[in-house]
Amino acid sequence: MGMQDQQKPTVHMPTQRVISLLEALADTEHGLTLTQLAQCIGSSKGTISPILETLQQHDFVRRDKLSGRYELGRGLYLFSEGFRTQDPLMAQAQACMRQVVDACAEICQLGILSHTEVLYIAKVDSREPIQIISRVGSRMPARKTALGKALLSQCKREEVVALFAGELCTEPFDMDAFLEELQKVRQGAIARDIGEINPQLHCYAVPVTFAGRVDCAMSVSLPAFRDTPEKHQQVESELRKAVAKLEQFMDETHECFCP
Numbered sequence: 001m002g003m004q005d006q007q008k009p010t011v012h013m014p015t016q017r018v019i020s021l022l023e024a025l026a027d028t029e030h031g032l033t034l035t036q037l038a039q040c041i042g043s044s045k046g047t048i049s050p051i052l053e054t055l056q057q058h059d060f061v062r063r064d065k066l067s068g069r070y071e072l073g074r075g076l077y078l079f080s081e082g083f084r085t086q087d088p089l090m091a092q093a094q095a096c097m098r099q100v101v102d103a104c105a106e107i108c109q110l111g112i113l114s115h116t117e118v119l120y121i122a123k124v125d126s127r128e129p130i131q132i133i134s135r136v137g138s139r140m141p142a143r144k145t146a147l148g149k150a151l152l153s154q155c156k157r158e159e160v161v162a163l164f165a166g167e168l169c170t171e172p173f174d175m176d177a178f179l180e181e182l183q184k185v186r187q188g189a190i191a192r193d194i195g196e197i198n199p200q201l202h203c204y205a206v207p208v209t210f211a212g213r214v215d216c217a218m219s220v221s222l223p224a225f226r227d228t229p230e231k232h233q234q235v236e237s238e239l240r241k242a243v244a245k246l247e248q249f250m251d252e253t254h255e256c257f258c259p
Helices: 003-007 013-026 034-041 045-057 074-086 088-104 146-152 157-163 165-170 175-186 229-253
Strands: 061-063 070-072 107-114 117-124 139-141 191-194 201-210 213-223
Touching: 013 034, 013 045, 013 061, 013 070, 034 045, 045 061, 088 107, 088 117, 088 213, 088 229, 107 146, 117 146, 139 146, 146 175, 146 191, 146 201, 146 213, 157 165, 157 175, 201 229, 213 229
Parallel strands: none
Antiparallel strands: 061 070, 107 117, 107 213, 117 139, 191 201, 201 213
């Protein structure tokens, strides 16, 4: 057996189907029918039906009796809670984010880059009532979010252009202005989303670096009417302190969110 054969990863297809089903359900807010799920993962309804039944028995998936749509179950939430409490890096990130929320009284979020989207992996709510679209596990367009801009600030110009080449065709935007914004973040400016996702919300983000690259990013979201110059200064200061503390922990433990 040659070196190439030894290094080739083995994919166990039955397990891959389970993962694909859960990923498909995680990417929708209103659930999917059996037919839609089969189409999403490229399998037959007969193949995935017993998988879904087993996942239902363990409460990893639930089926709405009226619509027939499948959704993620509470069992996965318990798994995620276990991860958040057992994983030292996530626990440290949550502690750093809590300090930001306690100081600013605004929502703090953590995200990683997933192609052209931000994947939200942690969130700490504030005492102040505020409605935002994102939640842990959800995705938002990277180019329209402060988190996305912070994450993309590590990329070279040609990498960003290639990454969003398809989006330029479907939804034209000013690439030069976007690249200039990323350059400012790379030079130390805070990343910002001033009403791009929601006209009533402002968001600021700072990249979290590990081993010389951007690993994740931390942000604060707040209503536009609370975004005074004094509040902005406080948010930026607290974000940078929290990010520095998280980066120190990552350096000491050699742990990161995106190996």
